[in-house]
Amino acid sequence: MIIDWFPLWLSLRVAALATALSVLLGIWIAYVLANRHFRGKEFVDALVTLPLVLPPTVLGYYLLVMLGRVSPLGKIYESIFGGPLVFTWQAAVIASTLHAVPLLVKSSRAAFQSVDHSLERAARTLGASEWRLFWRVTLPLSRRSVVAATVLAFARSLGDFGTTLMIAGDIPGRTQTAAVAIYDAVESGNTLVARVLVLVLSVLTVGIVYLANRLEHRQPAV
């Protein structure tokens, strides 16, 4: 029997995009949480962490309500792109991003805050703007944690099931990611397909987690 590799490619594509989005979003949120003082900061932190602890179906339901065809956000998207957002692979990207962002926020915030304070003070007395201080000092010194979190975020995105199923559905050839395809294959008794996909995903994620650990614990090169 011929194995359809589309779900795997879709998963990789969705995970790559979601990772890129969550890196941008996660670093930004982490920077704000680490450097700004405002009311409700820890509430924002808790809110960002929520996707890590909520059941994926709950998260998926929220997304459906927020981005569905009758919601304001869904209508805006539809008017711009000419089609609904839900039950497309783009919706899967959003679901995965949501799962990956907390990983990046958590480790990046901790890493930014553990950068020696006197280095940031020194950069300021030397005339560096906050922007230059961040890009030239804080981020380079935190890059090990950020890279490790990025790799984990990719693995997490690759394996998302519940939320993706809720908001992107299970449309073979369009929104069926590898994790969803495995469920589908088992349900319909396609043991071989299930086994192959399970094996590929397992090897991939073990490799990724191994890489993340290596990155985090390697002797500092600086």
Place this chain on the structure above:
Amino acid sequence: MMFARIAKRFAPAPDSAGFTLDVEFEAQPGVTVLFGASGAGKTLTLDSIAGFSKPDAGRILLDDQILFDAAASVSLRPQDRHCGYVFQNYALFPNMTVRQNLAFAAERQPRLERHRHVAEMMERFHLVELAGRRPHELSGGQKQRCSIARALIGSPKVLLLDEPARGLDASLRAELYTLIRALRADFRIPILLVTHDLEECFALGDALLIYDSGRIIQSGPPLKALDRPASPDVARLLGFGNVFDAEILALDPGRNTSRVRVREREFSATYFPGHLLGARIVLGVRSGDVRVHSLPGDNRMPAKLNGVVEQPRGVRLEFEDSLIADVSRYDYLQQRDNQDWYLEIPPDAFRLIGKT
């Protein structure tokens, strides 16, 4: 020049006593030493000048620029204050080489000038051979030179040095002192140096600010402070081991002498201007000025030896009633078997440190 009036209050917390900083001083080009025990507010003063800590009240002026003015709600960002700050841990960027650390500080300058300036400073601070190294590959002294060069590259209007000699051995310390003296001559800016090392004050200071619990208790040239400590507290900080209550018995301005009663005994001392017969005063005697004998004599008082402490440059003898004498090891070996001890205080060793 620089003027600062800084007041900041930290309320007492369950795990810490409160602290109030309330200081006012001027700093001219040259080295102004901020001297005092740890926790006296010296580093907090530097941080307020650099803009890391916001005073509750006061005003900080640098040349003709207002860095901070509580009344007018002016508080410039650290980026705009033009203060060179040399941190205790040097704060070199570990992800950059020596050259990149310097270049980082020069980025506000025009490109052409930048390269020349970085090259000049590398030359000036003997960093050329180390240009490609990262901070973790440098020795303590090299890190320090790099850190000072980096602080100076942006042509700051004031240089702030936070305990620069801490953790350096004696030879590196001497090297640092030479370097700072050279800076004083080459860069005509105020240099504020925090230390709790007395020798450093005298080796480097053009002016001395003595800190005690958030206040400046004496300021002026270091030698003047040593000659005329403003209070028993200052005397204690300046290493006067011996403080006496005394009464003036005779004054002879013509011969520049006086007689004083100290601990029921009469002593000769130098003349004390501005004090009358019978006045009760406080006198300090540096432990190094006290001489020890086995027999009584002029200007001597008996004392009972409590303990002997070896020190790098001699021996510290501790007597009853908190009298201290620092003597050379040779003197001590000559007299270690004394039955009785008599402390001689030469007339010019008595320093007036206040009235009772």
